Amino acid sequence: MKLKGNAHRFEDSINTDYIISGRYKFRIQDPKELAKHLMEDLKPEFYKSVKQGDFIVAGTNFGCGSSREQAPLVIKHAGISAVIAKSFARIFFRNAINLGLLLIECDTSGFQQSDILEVDTVDGYVLNTSTGDKVSIVPLPGFMTKIIEDGGIVEHFRKYGDFKI
């Protein structure tokens, strides 16, 4: 998979309450509507600055906090093609894989707001075209790549009726 887009820079420990506040997730069921509130408590009207295919770039422990699956769901529906972070919280990680949202684990310290990044999951690197820096990415286990390629676990189950990993 090869992707290219703008970096939207966030810090360490971005929790699921910041990604999508609890006050909306219980009220709104439509993921497109919900996506308008992505990261709103950190950056008001953030969704307006996202172009289809952009990246969220963060530090360590991205997605910590609650188990709300609306977190990766709104990221996907806001048009973000992948989250690139130093590390991910466990439940967020599982949810994202299950929904088919690509997560890239690598050293993000050199990526700044609005840098243009190129991701190559086959050769395993992220290239910062704004600086020319290239960093290698931590590969995902094979069965997770399979789930993402199937379009998420729901599609995987629809196809096979059970786990086929």
Added chain:
Amino acid sequence: MAQTIAEKILSAHSGKGLKAGDYALCKIDFCFGQDGTSGLIIDAINKMQIKKLSAKSKFCMIIDHSSPSPNIGVSAIHKKMRDFAKDRGLKLYDIGCGVCHQVVVESGNVMPGYLVVGADSHTCTYGALGALATGFGSTDLAISLASGKNWFKVPETLKIVVKGKLEKGVYSKDLILHIIGDLSADGATYDSVEFYGPAIYALSMDARFTITNMAVEIGAKFGIIPPDKKTGLWLKQWTTKRQKAVYADKDARYKNIKYYDAGKISPKIAQPHSVDNVVDIHKLAGKPIDEAFIGTCTNGRIEDLRIAASILRGKKVSPGVRLIVAPASREVFLEAMKSGIIKTLVEAGANVVTPGCGPCVGTHNGVPSDGEIALSTANRNFKGRMGNPNAFIYLASPATVAASAVKGRITDPRR
């Protein structure tokens, strides 16, 4: 091969000898969703067009996050859950039953050695019963309900040993806040945490649940207190099922071992806006508060309410402070009524609301105003958590919250 508790229980559920780092498909003993996550569980089941739900008898849904419904959006989700439960013949705990983590342990569906997943991040609470329990997202939960299994990565294990004895007025909440402050919010990401030591085993079951409940706040996948006699007796209140405790092997491999001395710990407060921003109470003593909340899956159990009542007995909540109390379950509520705790709390000026999560998760029942300070017994103080991103949430023990509600300021319960 010497194994940790997580390695042993996951091995037993996969039929393979597993060690940290391995991936495996494991059978699940119990799973559930709540009203913040069940809507998406139902959507996923429908999208997958799954007819037979393999884990049907090992599943339940609980309406607790917005209970009773505060608005029409939530009402639609609740209706969807009730309809789904009826159509598929599934167990549903409707409004008033309580917070999922109290309802599930009281239901007798979690036993030592079990593997339990819940569509709620504080599912790790059940580790106090010697079970491996962890939070999942909705789709993951749907997969577990549909197939009766799911994939797991076997975690590394961190061993925490707490020696000494907690001082009077210092509680398990203070101990776990101290540990979280020391290890930080990602101090144990993906790890299983095993708790040991005399200070842990001296705790009641109610107090132990507070410890394992907050294991996720250091990023842990599991938080476990290996069972002892107290665990066994507590379980017998709720179930006659046979108990088979699982213990770590003597020479099991730990990623790290941390030691704490309970005797050196004073009451703690987690300051806004992260749970690991922990300080000794003296640093904040005297700070005025607007709202005080006692409840949640962390500290809404009978012992917590009893401690609060003992402090509030014959006293009044300070004018200008709103004290809200949410018992963790109907069982807890009833017990608190029978023993006079509710009367004491209400006489002091407390507002007792339906057992549930509302104030903690900001759905209703006490959303603070801009700039206000809320002192809460919950497990999270993230910006916006109680429903207003312009409010400030401080976390503490029920004793600290009760003592502070009386004074109108953050107050050391030992004084």
